[in-house]
Amino acid sequence: MKIGILTSGGDCPGLNAVIRGVVLKGTTNYDIEFVGIRDGWRGVVDGDFFPLTRHEVKGLSKVGGTILGTSRTNPYEGVRGGAENISKTLYGHRIDGILAIGGEGTLAAADRLSNDGINVIGVPKTIDNDLRATDYSFGFDTAVNIATDAMDRLRTTGDSHQRCMVAEVMGRHVGWIALHAGIAAGAHVICIPEVPMSIDEIVEQVTRAHDRGRAPLVVVSEGFKLKGMDEAFSDKGLDAFNRPRLGGIGEQLAPEIERLTGIETRATVLGHIQRGGSPSGFDRVLATRLGLHAADALHEGSWGQMVAMRGTDIVRVPFADALGELNSVPLYRYEEAAALFG
Numbered sequence: 001m002k003i004g005i006l007t008s009g010g011d012c013p014g015l016n017a018v019i020r021g022v023v024l025k026g027t028t029n030y031d032i033e034f035v036g037i038r039d040g041w042r043g044v045v046d047g048d049f050f051p052l053t054r055h056e057v058k059g060l061s062k063v064g065g066t067i068l069g070t071s072r073t074n075p076y077e078g079v080r081g082g083a084e085n086i087s088k089t090l091y092g093h094r095i096d097g098i099l100a101i102g103g104e105g106t107l108a109a110a111d112r113l114s115n116d117g118i119n120v121i122g123v124p125k126t127i128d129n130d131l132r133a134t135d136y137s138f139g140f141d142t143a144v145n146i147a148t149d150a151m152d153r154l155r156t157t158g159d160s161h162q163r164c165m166v167a168e169v170m171g172r173h174v175g176w177i178a179l180h181a182g183i184a185a186g187a188h189v190i191c192i193p194e195v196p197m198s199i200d201e202i203v204e205q206v207t208r209a210h211d212r213g214r215a216p217l218v219v220v221s222e223g224f225k226l227k228g229m230d231e232a233f234s235d236k237g238l239d240a241f242n243r244p245r246l247g248g249i250g251e252q253l254a255p256e257i258e259r260l261t262g263i264e265t266r267a268t269v270l271g272h273i274q275r276g277g278s279p280s281g282f283d284r285v286l287a288t289r290l291g292l293h294a295a296d297a298l299h300e301g302s303w304g305q306m307v308a309m310r311g312t313d314i315v316r317v318p319f320a321d322a323l324g325e326l327n328s329v330p331l332y333r334y335e336e337a338a339a340l341f342g
């Protein structure tokens with residue numbers, strides 16, 4: 001059996017560990033031949049493949065990024081795209097199936113290709129931890145560790161200057177990174193997309209922390225929406241969430257907090273630092289286990305399925321489980337943390 005492996009969508013610490021896991025088990029236990037597909041679905045469409053042996057994956061579990069490269073190409077777009085063309089390309093290279101490692105967009109494309117008769121197995125990936133199909137996704141723990149470390153550092157400089165520090169973390173649609181890093185670092189305010197807050201509510205929590213003699217620490221997900229945002233900025237004649245002109249939500253909040261509290265406030269956007277570098281030990285283990293189980297799934301021809309973590313087990317689930325509604329932070333989890341704010 002010959003299998004092409006691709007990574008697609010945003011990169012994520014642990015991608016290389018999945019690749020290593022599947023190649024080691026697949027070659028040794030099942031005699032599967034692997035090829036790497038360069039830059040996600042772009043490589044499938046262009047037939048951009050290279051041999052992937054035990055040698056290429058040596059020592060990879062600790063290496064960040066992806067040795068395959070990644071892109072956000074949609075396999076159904078472009079003149080060489082579409083199931084029929086892809087099928088011909090795979091047939092021409094004698095490739096029997098694809099292992100697609102990616103997030104919601106990747107898995108939606110994988111599902112469609114699978115329904116169109118192409119052999120695909122998936123591995124879910126998201127540092128945001130927003131896929132319903134899996135209890136935890138590799139990359140999330142690393143991102144939380146990086147964000148926590150960054151906030152610990154913001155804390156000491158904030159304390160020294162008696163400043164309010166605002167940390168903007170990743171999370172386009174859900175607030176898992178902000179919630180976990182916020183709890184870990186002891187943030188005084190956690191702003192996530194699932195729980196809209198007004199600037200007055202944020203200011204109240206900042207002021208309470210300040211009155212207790214603390215340098216307030218605010219963590220905000222990039223996808224957080226402020227209640228009454230339009231009104232707050234209307235006096236400046238600016239549209240709310242006009243990112244090119246105003247920067248991200250962290251940079252929008254900081255001057256408002258400073259203006260309304262009188263506390264000097266600084267914003268830090270952690271950005272892609274959260275996605276770079278080595279995966280944490282937890283993510284290396286999770287990603288490796290997903291890779292090992294993906295090798296079993298390939299051997300057994302479980303096409304149209306993906307491997308996922310449920311509890312502490314790795315199971316197989318249909319692609320459909322990863323699509324549609326996102327895994328957002330339930331209110332009770334937010335309220336748990338809110339008890340810490342004082």
Ligand code: F6P
Pocket residue numbers: 010126127128170171172222275
């Ligand atoms: O979905 C993962 C993620 O890291 C989000 O948290 C973030 O909004 C987005 O990707 C950034 O994407 P890009 O790397 O394309 O700027």
